[in-house]
Amino acid sequence: MNASQEVPATLANWLEPPSNRWAFNHVERLLDTAVIPRGRTRPRRLAAAGTRLDETVIATTGGSSTVAEFLARTATDAIVVLRGDQVLFERYYGEAAPDRRHVLMSVSKSIAGMTAGCLVDDGILDVSATVATYVPELASSAYGTATVRDVLDMTAALRYNQDYDDPRSEVRVGDRAVGWRPRHSGDPDGVHAFLTGLEPDGPHGRRFQYCSATTDVLAWVLERAAGLPYPRLLGERIWSRIGAEHDAVVSTDPVGTPYACAGISATARDLARFGRCVLDGGVVDGVQVIPEEWIHATRRGGLAAVLPDRDLGSIHPNGTYRNQWWIPGDSAGTLFGIGIFGQYLWLDPERDVVIVKFSSLPHPRDGRSEHAVALAAIAEAVGSEHGTWGA
Template identity: 40%
Template sequence: MKVTELLARTNTDAWLVMKGREILAEEYFGQMEPGTRHLLMSVSKSLVSSVVGALTGQGVINVNRAVEHYIPVLSSSGYKGATVRNVLDMRSGVRFSESYLDPTSEVRQLDEAVGWSATKNGAACGLKAFLCEVQQERGHGGHFDYRSCETDVLGWVCEAATGRKFSDLASELLWFPLAADFDAWLSVDSAGTGIFDGGISACLTDLALFGAMIRDGGVSLRGNRILSSDWVEDIFSGGRDSDQAFAAGSYAERMPGGKYRSQFWFLSKDRDAVFCLGIHGQMVYINRRTGVVGVKLSSTPLPVDPFAGPATAAMFNVINDLLS
C-alpha cells in the first residue's frame, strides 16, 4: 500500500516526517492548517511525563517517593503506597479498566467526571474527586496495565509539588525551551483542573520539536537542555524489570518484545524506536539511531482501530528504514 493510500484510509488530519533538523514531508488535510491545534489524546501523557522529568531534574520531585507525599489526600485512596515511578510506568495496583467501548468502565467514568461525556447519577464530580475514589485491587509495582488515571495523578503531583498550575509549568519547562511556534492548549474540568491524561492540543510541527528533543537526549533543536540525559536514557533503557512487567501484562501478545517506560511506548524489541500514542489515531514516532521523527494526527472513528494503529507504525518504520 502506498503512503497516500494509507493516509487516506486512516482518517489522517496532518502528518510529517523529519530527519535530523530537516522536515522531509508535511501535509494537512480537511480543515487542518499549520497553526491548527489538534487534540492529542494520550500523546498528552508523554508531554506530562516530560514535565515530571524536568521537575525531577531540579530536585522538586523524587520519583521514588509515594504519591501521597505530594498529595496527602490520596493516602485514603487506592493510590496509598504507590510511588511516582509506579505511576509513571503504569504499574500501580489500582482498579481501572481502559475499555473505551464499555460504558461502565472506569475510563468512561473518568470521562464523565471531567465533563467529556454526560454525567450519570453518582459519578465523581471533577478529576480530583474521581482520583480520590479509585480503589486498589493488587500490590503496587507489579505488571504493566494501561490506565489513563495514572497520568492524571502525575499532573496533580506536579502542581502539588510546586504550588503552580500545570499549564504554567509546561510552558516554562517544556514549550518555551522547545521554541514551539504555537501555544498548546490544556482542557480543564469544571473546577479548572487540567485533564492531563488526554486533554492537550498542539500543532503538528511543535510535536516534531518535542520528538526531536527526546531523540537528542533531552536537548531542543535550539540547544536548550530540557531533560537530563539520564532521564531520557532511562526511557530507552528502562528499569531493571520493565521488560518483564510488560511481558506479564495484557499488551504482551499484541506487542511482542514491547515495553512501557515513563509514559512512552516501545512496540517491539527495537529499543531505539519509541512511540507516543493516543486514541483515534495520534502518534509520534522517534528513532534515536537514525534521527527520524514522524508525527501523525488523525480522527479515526474507533478509539483503537485494529488496522490504522499498526499500519501507521509500520509506515513510519518503513520510512525510517528507507532514510537510514
C-alpha cells in the same frame, strides 16, 4: 459556520465518527481549556525539504501499500516527518492546518513523563516517594501507597476498566467527570473527586496496568512538587523552551483541573519540535531542556515484556513502557507516544527521524498494529543510516 464545518460536533458526539473529524481540530470550541504558553522565545526554524513520499511503497500489516494509501485508509488529519530541522514530508487534510491545534489524546502522557524528568533533575521530585507524600488527598485512594515510579511506569494497581466502549468503565466515568461527555447521575464532580474515589487492586509495582487516571495522578503530583498549576508548569519547563511556534492548550474540568492523560492540543509542527528535543537528548539551541539521562533511561524501557496490549504486543513482543512512553524494543531504539483514534509521536533514534501523525479514526483502538508497522517503515524510507545519539 462555513462550508468546511459541515459536520458540527456536540459534547454527545464529538468522540464519534463522523463528528470527530471536525471536533479533533476544534477542541477549544467544545471544551474548557487552559493555555500552555510558548513564551516569547523565537520559534525553532524548520526547513521544508519537499520529499515526495506519497507513492513510496511501505510495509503494512496487510502486506504493503503506498504512503498515500496508508494515510487515506487511516483517517489522517496531519502528518509531519522530520529529520534534523528538515521537514521531509508534510500533509494536512480536511479541517487540519499547519497553524491549527489538534487533540493529542494519550500522546499527552508522554509530555507529562518528560516534565517529570525535569523535576527529578531539579531535586524536587523523588520517584521512590509515595503519591501521598505529595498529594495527601490521595492517601486513602488506590494510589496512596503507590510510588511515583509506579505511576510513571503504569505499575500502580487499581480497579480500573479501560474499555472505551463500556459506559460503565472507569475510563468513561473519568471522561464524564472532566466534561468530555454528558454527565450521568452520580458521576464524580471533577477530576480530583474521580481520582480520590478509585480503589486499590493488589500490590503496586508488580504488573503493567495501562490506566489513563494514573497520568492524571502524575500531573497532580507534579503540580504539588513544583508548586505550579500544570499548564503553567508545562509551559515553563517544556513548551516555552522547545522553540514552539504556537501555544498549546489542555482541556480542564469546570474548576480548572487539567485532563493531563489526554487533553493536550497542539499543532503538528510543534509536537514535532518536542519530539526533536527528545531525540536530541533533551537539548535545544545548546540548552539542556530535558535531562539527557532521563531520556536514555526512558529508552532503556521498564519491566521486561510487560505489554499485554493485544495490538502492540503482537508487533513488539519484547516491548515495555517507561516514563509514560512506549518502548517497542526494536533494533532502531524507537520510542513513541500513542493516543486513541490514531495520534502518534514516533521517534527513531537510529535514523534521526521524528514522525507526528494526527488522525480521526472511527474507533479508539483502530489501526494500532498497522501504525506500528507503517510508521517504522516510513522512518526507514527517509532515515539516515545513523542517528544523532546512541543507547
